[in-house]
Amino acid sequence: MGKKAGNFRKIIFSCTAILFLFLVAGCSVTDLGGEKKQELDFTVLEKEDIPEELQATIEEKKDEPMKLTYTDQGQMVLVRGYGKKESSGYSIEVKELYATENAVHIRTELKGPGEKEQVIEKSTWPYIAVKLDYHNRHVVFEE
Template identity: 85%
Template sequence: MSKKVGNFRKIIFSCTAVFLILCMSGCSVTDLGGTKKQELDFTVLEKEDIPEELKTQIEEKKDEPMKLTYTDQGQMYLVRGYGKKESSGYSIEVKELYETENAVHIRTELKGPGEKEQVIEKHTWPYLVVKLDYQDRHVVFEE
């Protein structure tokens, strides 16, 4: 019996070793931070200028906060949505959009209704779509 237990332990050890090697070889870490290289030129799109397929994705996800990227014909679209709100009067500002060696970074800010602004009590879904030239980098949505 001890021979069977010994063989069983060898098999378990071998399987565990193979599993760990496979896990470690498939994982890599990319540093998405880094030094700001340059600001990127971008355009904030009006709803009628958003590609139809992207509009569909936004519509499906608009109730919850969202961070989407979409590429089409040499262009990159970055979407930042803030979910369902109980009134009108919200706006979104792009605070930064820049590139580092490994990533594109975007930081936006949701601005609530101003004190002097006329607010309508109805559900709204504030989101922003930014269009820029395609970048072959990860996208980091910063808070």
């Protein structure tokens, strides 16, 4: 019995040590919600103004909905794509772009072709790219 009790103690000690390491290493949870601190100024980029590296990533991922963040030289570009659509006439509106203590929040809306709009039956991949000053915060794409 002494050997079994010794093994049991080793197992308990090992489990306690592992638990302690998890607690010391700590997993932090950041609250990405919070109160609006400020509205952020932004510029909607034309396709030719999007950095080449980012444009290549957009091309790779355009068939599915996408949310991308790209940073370069004190600027950040947020991209929200809505995947492949079977016609033209879509537009995207930035409804909100603001900062909280821990995050930058962007909310966009896809608008379908209007009733009076001439629609071409061909595949399109609507997306929007907005440039703003760099913020060292998480980015939250809201629906």
